[in-house]
Amino acid sequence: MGLLPHLRWGDLHRVTTTAGLPAPIVWLAERLLAERLPDLALGERITLARAASGNLVVSLRRDPSPLVLRALLENPRFRADDALFVAERAESPAASLQLLAACPRWRGRTDLRRAIAAHPSSPAHVALGLVAAMDGAEIGHLLGTLGVPALVRLAAERRLAGPA
Numbered sequence: 001m002g003l004l005p006h007l008r009w010g011d012l013h014r015v016t017t018t019a020g021l022p023a024p025i026v027w028l029a030e031r032l033l034a035e036r037l038p039d040l041a042l043g044e045r046i047t048l049a050r051a052a053s054g055n056l057v058v059s060l061r062r063d064p065s066p067l068v069l070r071a072l073l074e075n076p077r078f079r080a081d082d083a084l085f086v087a088e089r090a091e092s093p094a095a096s097l098q099l100l101a102a103c104p105r106w107r108g109r110t111d112l113r114r115a116i117a118a119h120p121s122s123p124a125h126v127a128l129g130l131v132a133a134m135d136g137a138e139i140g141h142l143l144g145t146l147g148v149p150a151l152v153r154l155a156a157e158r159r160l161a162g163p164a
Contacts, residue, residue: 004028009036009044016053027055034059046071053077061086066095073103080109087115097122101130110138117156118148127152131159 004012004025015021015029030053037045037059049060049071060072061082069086072078083106086092100106101116116122117130131152134142139156142148148156 004032007032009033009040009048012036013048013051016056017051026053030055037063042067050074054079057082062089064091064093066093066099069096069099073099073105080106080112083109083112084115087112087119092119092121094121094123098126101126110134110141114138114142114145117142117152118145120147120149122149122152124149124151128155131155134159136160 004015007015007029012029012033016026016033018026033048033056037048040048042065045060045063045065045068048056049063049068052060052072052075054077057072057075057077057079060068061078063069072082083100083103086096087100097116097119100112101122106112113130113134117127117134119127127149128151131139131142132155134156139160142156143153143160
């Protein structure tokens with residue numbers, strides 16, 4: 001374990017994905033990688049996101065770059081809870097919310113659709129498209145959410161009221 005802090009990020013990543021290693025070694029490698037994330041170049045974070053372990057996904061989902069999120073969406077260890085975290089996070093950029101909304105893997109998740117539609121950074125066309133696909137119960141939940149942008153709230157109310 002004394003050598004782990006001296007390994008480069010790629011070697012640490014291999015430690016986290018090598019089967020049969022003792023758990024304390026894997027945990028230390030994950031912790032070291034998580035600590036080094038701010039110092040990694042964007043391309044290195046993207047590469048890491050594609051194959052990161054579940055514990056590293058939790059750290060990478062906070063990355064401000066939509067390119068890292070795109071790589072995370074390819075990672076089978078990126079779960080619904082991770083997608084919801086990104087959708088509910090105040091710092092999530094519009095491009096990340098748009099990626100989540102377009103991802104076929106999460107398209108059926110009503111909680112995720114509501115979170116993206118209610119997010120103040122969500123592009124209007126994305127939020128309105130999500131509202132258009134919602135049923136009455138889902139719209140009711142959306143209208144009960146605090147901080148829904150005015151345009152999204154108006155569209156949801158009109159959709160709930162039915163055809164004029």
